[in-house]
Amino acid sequence: MKTNRREILMFAGGxxxxxxxxxxxxxxxxxxxLWSENWPGIPAPARGEIRxxxxxxxxxxxxxxxxxxxxxxxxxxxSGVSGHPLSHGALCPxxxxxxxxxxxxxxxxxxxxxxxxxxxxxxxxxCGLTEYVAMLDPRPARTASWTYxxxxxxxxxxxxxxxxxxxxxAVDLSKARxxxxxxxxxxxxxxxxxxxxxxxxxxRLIQVEPVESRTASMADRWLRVRPGSEDALAQALxxxxxxxxxxxxAGLTVPEIAALAQELEQNGPVLVLGSSRLASTAxxxxxxxxxxxxxxxxxxxxxxxxxSLPDRSVRVLLIDESAPGGYLPWNAIEKKLVADNPVxxxxxxxxxxxxxxxxxxLPVGVYPEVAEDIPPAIDSVAATxxxxxxxxxxxxxxxxxxxxxxAAAGLAIGDTLRERADxxxxxxxxxxxxxxxAKSQALKDVSADNFWKALNAGGCWIDEPDSKxxxxxxxxxxSETRPAEESELPLAVVLTHELTxxxxxxxxxxxxxxxxxxxGRVALNPSCGLDEDALAVxxxxxxxxxxGVTLDAAIPPGVVQVSGSPALMDLCAAxxxxxxxxx
Amino acid sequence: xxxxAGWLAFPRVLYRSRPEPVNFSHKIHADKAGAKCExxxxxxxxxxxxxxxxxxxxxxxxxxxxxxxxAEKNFIDDYVTPNREPQWAAYARQPENVxxxxxxxxxxxxxxxxxxHGNTGxxxxxxxxQIDRISGYSRDIWKxxxxxxxxxxxxxxxCHRQKGLEHSCLDCHK
Numbered sequence: 001m002k003t004n005r006r007e008i009l010m011f012a013g014g015x016x017x018x019x020x021x022x023x024x025x026x027x028x029x030x031x032x033x034l035w036s037e038n039w040p041g042i043p044a045p046a047r048g049e050i051r052x053x054x055x056x057x058x059x060x061x062x063x064x065x066x067x068x069x070x071x072x073x074x075x076x077x078x079s080g081v082s083g084h085p086l087s088h089g090a091l092c093p094x095x096x097x098x099x100x101x102x103x104x105x106x107x108x109x110x111x112x113x114x115x116x117x118x119x120x121x122x123x124x125x126x127c128g129l130t131e132y133v134a135m136l137d138p139r140p141a142r143t144a145s146w147t148y149x150x151x152x153x154x155x156x157x158x159x160x161x162x163x164x165x166x167x168x169x170a171v172d173l174s175k176a177r178x179x180x181x182x183x184x185x186x187x188x189x190x191x192x193x194x195x196x197x198x199x200x201x202x203x204r205l206i207q208v209e210p211v212e213s214r215t216a217s218m219a220d221r222w223l224r225v226r227p228g229s230e231d232a233l234a235q236a237l238x239x240x241x242x243x244x245x246x247x248x249x250a251g252l253t254v255p256e257i258a259a260l261a262q263e264l265e266q267n268g269p270v271l272v273l274g275s276s277r278l279a280s281t282a283x284x285x286x287x288x289x290x291x292x293x294x295x296x297x298x299x300x301x302x303x304x305x306x307x308s309l310p311d312r313s314v315r316v317l318l319i320d321e322s323a324p325g326g327y328l329p330w331n332a333i334e335k336k337l338v339a340d341n342p343v344x345x346x347x348x349x350x351x352x353x354x355x356x357x358x359x360x361x362l363p364v365g366v367y368p369e370v371a372e373d374i375p376p377a378i379d380s381v382a383a384t385x386x387x388x389x390x391x392x393x394x395x396x397x398x399x400x401x402x403x404x405x406x407a408a409a410g411l412a413i414g415d416t417l418r419e420r421a422d423x424x425x426x427x428x429x430x431x432x433x434x435x436x437x438a439k440s441q442a443l444k445d446v447s448a449d450n451f452w453k454a455l456n457a458g459g460c461w462i463d464e465p466d467s468k469x470x471x472x473x474x475x476x477x478x479s480e481t482r483p484a485e486e487s488e489l490p491l492a493v494v495l496t497h498e499l500t501x502x503x504x505x506x507x508x509x510x511x512x513x514x515x516x517x518x519x520g521r522v523a524l525n526p527s528c529g530l531d532e533d534a535l536a537v538x539x540x541x542x543x544x545x546x547x548g549v550t551l552d553a554a555i556p557p558g559v560v561q562v563s564g565s566p567a568l569m570d571l572c573a574a575x576x577x578x579x580x581x582x583x
Numbered sequence: 584x585x586x587x588a589g590w591l592a593f594p595r596v597l598y599r600s601r602p603e604p605v606n607f608s609h610k611i612h613a614d615k616a617g618a619k620c621e622x623x624x625x626x627x628x629x630x631x632x633x634x635x636x637x638x639x640x641x642x643x644x645x646x647x648x649x650x651x652x653x654a655e656k657n658f659i660d661d662y663v664t665p666n667r668e669p670q671w672a673a674y675a676r677q678p679e680n681v682x683x684x685x686x687x688x689x690x691x692x693x694x695x696x697x698x699x700h701g702n703t704g705x706x707x708x709x710x711x712x713q714i715d716r717i718s719g720y721s722r723d724i725w726k727x728x729x730x731x732x733x734x735x736x737x738x739x740x741x742c743h744r745q746k747g748l749e750h751s752c753l754d755c756h757k
Contacts (some may be wrong), residue, residue: 015584016585017585018584018585018589019585019586019588019589021586021589022586022588022589022590022593023589023593023594024588024589024593027593027597028717030718030735031597031715031717031718032717034678034717034718034719034720035717035718035719037678037679037680038678038679038719042679044679044680050627050629050631
């Protein structure tokens with residue numbers, strides 16, 4: 001048989017066509033796809049012994065108790081701890097996926113530690129008589145905060161700065177029959193989620209807010225007011241101005257305000273919550289004792305407001321952004337720095353916050369990698385002490401902020417958490433609740449070593465409640481809006497409350513689904529003339545930046561709701577006005 | 584020739600057979616010992632599925648030979664006495680990126696084992712484990728008459744749809 005080129009081509013073509021009518025090519029496609037799922041480097045679930053470990057969530061000051069289901073040493077599922085007297089077995093969506101936080105793609109993994117230490121030492125040495133070394137601690141009342149205060153006391157010109165937050169008073173939701181909230185996200189990340197849920201049936205919630213937030217939508221009554229008019233309404237309810245004046249400012253009617261005043265009078269005790277106010281008619285705001293600390297720590301520097309520092313006086317600024325806390329806009333901080341070469345060192349896990357303005361960004365461990373204590377939540381009537389015990393190891397090269405600051409100040413520190421635990425044990429009051437067996441026992445019946453072990457294995461010390469009513473009174477803050485702004489900047493700014501950093505997966509879900517206003521986005525009424533997802537420029541008197549636009553019918557015309565991302569919060573002072581222009 | 588190669592030769596090349604370490608008879612254990620599926624393939628106290636029984640579970644009954652067969656003697660000598668785990672090949676092994684909960688399907692949805700595992704529970708022999716050389720998975724998990732059929736996402740989705748269950752990616756790909 002003679003084989004020529006034509007026959008070879010026909011054979012090849014026929015075979016190619018014929019093989020398409022067999023399972024072979026289709027099977028190969030499927031199998032190749034399955035094979036590629038098991039390539040090296042593709043993440044796979046851990047294998048090993050399944051066991052439960054316990055810790056406390058440090059993503060916010062609620063500090064909910066956490067049961068971690070671990071495979072080997074790897075936590076794979078987080079849930080609440082049933083029977084916990086404060087968190088009542090609940091865990092918020094951010095807490096449920098907290099174990100994914102170490103895998104944040106944008107995480108800071110290395111930094112110039114030696115260079116930063118040298119620059120800080122140089123800055124301290126150069127500090128003039130009227131210049132300061134300042135430590136900004138967005139989450140005060142931690143054990144690390146004590147170290148910062150001690151370090152600043154050890155320095156000649158040290159100042160410890162913390163956002164205004166009074167930890168000596170707390171809110172007892174169980175005592176309130178009516179809660180009047182001025183924009184506080186009571187049902188959406190404010191207090192301890194489990195505690196709020198348990199108390200929710202016992203109080204009527206009246207939400208005063210310009211936009212229909214999640215709390216507003218779940219409240220018993222939502223009063224939509226004009227942005228910035230909350231203070232006028234509060235003053236009218238306190239009898240300081242007339243109902244007519246408040247109605248004019250807030251966009252409500254006089255009968256509505258009168259009915260509200262009557263309701264508050266008849267359905268007490270009333271608890272008033274607001275960003276600048278905290279008050280109660282009878283016992284729902286209580287004094288809270290401080291968590292004990294070693295006596296030798298008490299010589300620490302007092303907490304100061306940022307505003308108390310003179311402008312252009314801070315030579316060295318250290319900011320601990322490792323734990324989420326209150327955010328002070330950068331423009332307020334920047335004017336306190338000296339004009340010539342200030343040193344700004346930020347301890348952070350991402351570059352989205354103050355790290356944008358720092359000379360040195362030093363990487364830190366995140367929850368659940370580092371052992372740290374969590375200050376008491378606003379709705380915890382008793383002082384507490386609980387430790388976020390590490391579930392996984394921190395990567396190499398992470399910096400312990402308190403050790404860095406103490407070293408810079410020449411302060412020798414030991415195991416400060418253990419020293420604090422010993423001081424609490426020495427005080428001998430309160431109870432220890434252990435998570436593995438859900439039991440409480442008096443602290444005086446527990447040895448110091450067992451107390452320390454219990455805190456690290458999942459435990460919480462709860463002080464005896466003071467239960468004295470606090471002297472906190474209703475205070476009001478005048479809006480800083482300038483009339484001249486209204487023509488140039490037509491939109492009133494409403495800030496969403498700050499977001500707790502979440503796992504990469506959760507962030508992706510809420511950003512893509514619009515469950516929450518994602519960082520870098522603003523929400524406007526659909527009548528604003530912009531399209532959904534349009535790119536726009538957001539501008540206030542403090543500057544401008546690019547944003548994405550979300551259209552939301554819950555936002556009234558003339559209002560722009562701004563996400564709680566640092567870049568946007570830097571542009572928004574209290575009572576700010578803005579304009580949003582299409583790019 | 585291409586058709587012949589695709590239909591006949593290709594499967595022989597693609598799959599590699601591997602015998603199970605022990606010729607286990609589910610039928611004998613069910614008939615003579617009265618064992619039920621969950622007696623050996625049990626759920627742990629925390630609700631998770633234990634999968635293949637460990638050798639110490641076998642040793643409860645097989646500490647000494649139960650019978651005089653060579654297979655029984657080999658099983659005792661090779662595995663029970665040295666306390667060595669048989670390297671069972673799991674027909675229904677799922678990819679690492681899938682989370683399958685036996686508890687959700689057996690305890691909550693009350694599904695019978697046979698729905699997915701066919702007549703394995705009443706079979707007298709373990710069939711050879713045929714491994715797909717490329718994907719590394721079993722050729723057949725169902726043990727139902729007809730063409731061998733592995734388990735793919737489409738099978739999960741199909742069953743969930745038949746039962747009118749809502750499903751999302753994160754149900755299985757956690």
